Amino acid sequence: MITFDSVVKRRGERHVLAGISCEARPGRVTGFLGANGAGKSSALRILLGLDRATSGRALIDGVPYARLRDPMRTVGAVLDGSGAHRCRTGRAHLRWLAHAAGIPLARVAEVMADVGLTEAAGQRVGSYSLGMGRRLGVAAALLGDPPVLVLDEPVNGLDPQGIRWMRTMVRSRAAQGHTVLLSSHLMAELEETVDDIVIIDRGRIVAQGTLTEVTGAHRTLESAFFHLTRTEDGR
C-alpha cells in the first residue's frame, strides 16, 4: 500500500505539488495521469526519498522509503530511464545493485532473461536503445522481487512490442496481489492498463477513483481528463 498524505513540494515560489493525498492499493494498478510538468514525477521522487517534501508524507506500508529495512526487496522503481552509467555493461549495472541490496548475483541473469536482455547483458549501456534502457530499468526494479512497483512513464520510448510487454508485466504483478503505481500522460495506454486513476493538474489532484468512476459520464478517459483539467480561459 502506497500513501500520499498532504504532500507539498515548493521550489522557490513555485508549487510543484500543492498538497496531494491519495493511495495505491495492493492487487491493483494505479495510474497518475497528468500533463508534462503536472507534478507526477516529483510525487514519485518524493515517495522514493530522492526529493524532499516541503511538508506532508509519502509512505510505503506506513513507512517512509528511506526507513525501509530492505528497500529493494520492498519496492522496485523505474524513474527516468535505467539509472545506468553509459560506460558500464547492463550486467555490471545490475550486479552493483544486487551487491547494494544483498541479493544473490544469480538473480541478475534471471531478471535479464525476464526482460529479454540476455543477449545484450555484456554490452555497454551506451549502446542500448531507449527501449532496452527501459527494460534494464525494469530488470533492476525486479531484482528483489518486490511487492510494490513504482514506474515513471514506463512506456515512453518503447516500441509496440515493448508497450505490450510492459502492460502484461504490470497486469500480472497486480494479479499476484502486488501494488503497482505508474505515471503516464498517455491516456489510451492508461485506459488499457490501470484499475484506479489519479488525475494531477498543476500540482493538485483534480479527480481520483476507479477508472469507471473517473471517466464517469464521459465517453473516454481522454474527454474526462480535458473536462477536469480545463483552464478558466477555456483552453
Added chain:
Amino acid sequence: MTTAFRALRAEGHKLLTLPSARLAIALGVLLPAGIAALNARSPHWSGGVDAGFTELGVGGAIGAILLGVVAVSSEYTTEGEESAATRQIAATLTATPARLVALAAKLTAVGLLALALAAAAGVATFTAVHLVRGEPASAVTAGRVLGVQVYLLCTAWLALALTVLTRNGVVPMAVMIANASVMSVTYLLSKVTDAAHYFPDAAGPHMFLRGVATGAHVAPVTAGLVMVAWVTAVLAPAAVVFCRRDA
C-alpha cells in the same frame, strides 16, 4: 552494519567496472613511474633525496584526483533524451537510501583504491629508478612511504568532496589537475602570501619530500594535519549538502 557493508561492496564494484576509474588508477601508477624513469635517464640526473618521491607527488596525485572526481561525477552524468543511460544517482539512492551510508561507502571504496594506487605507484616508481640507475633510490623509508599513502588518500578524498559539491567533474578536475601539473597557482600565490604554503598541494608533499626549497618549512606531521584539515573542511559541507539536497 550489513547495509554499510553491502553499500561498500556496491561502490567497490561500481568503481572497478567504470572505465574512467580504471584509467585513473593506471595513470596514477604509470605516470610517476614513467616520469621517474625519464628523469633517471637524463644526463642532468642529480639523484638526491627526493628521487621518485617528487614524481609520486605529481603523477600519483593526478591519478588520485581523477579517481576521486569520476567516482562522483559518474553518478551525475546525463545523456540526451534519446539515451538509454540516465543519471545513476537515482539508482544509487534508491538502493541505499541512507545518504550518509551511501557517501561513507563511496569514501571508503575510493580510499581503499587510492591506497592501492599509492602502493602500486610507489613500487613501480622506485623499481623504475632502480632499473634505470642500477642502484636503489636513496632514503626510501617507511615514514616517507606512509607520507605518500596519506597524501594520495587525502587528495582523492578532497577531489571526491569537491565533486559532491559541484555534481560535475569539470571544475574540480580543471582546478586540481591544472594546479598539480600544468601551472601551480599555489606556487605563484606563495610568492605573494605565506598562507599559500598551507594549500593542500603545497603542504601535503612535505609529508614525504625532504629537499624542497620553498620559503616555509612544514614538518611531515604538520603537513599531514594540514591535509586532514583540508579534507574535513571540504567534506563536512559536502556531506551536509549531499544529505539535504534533492538528488
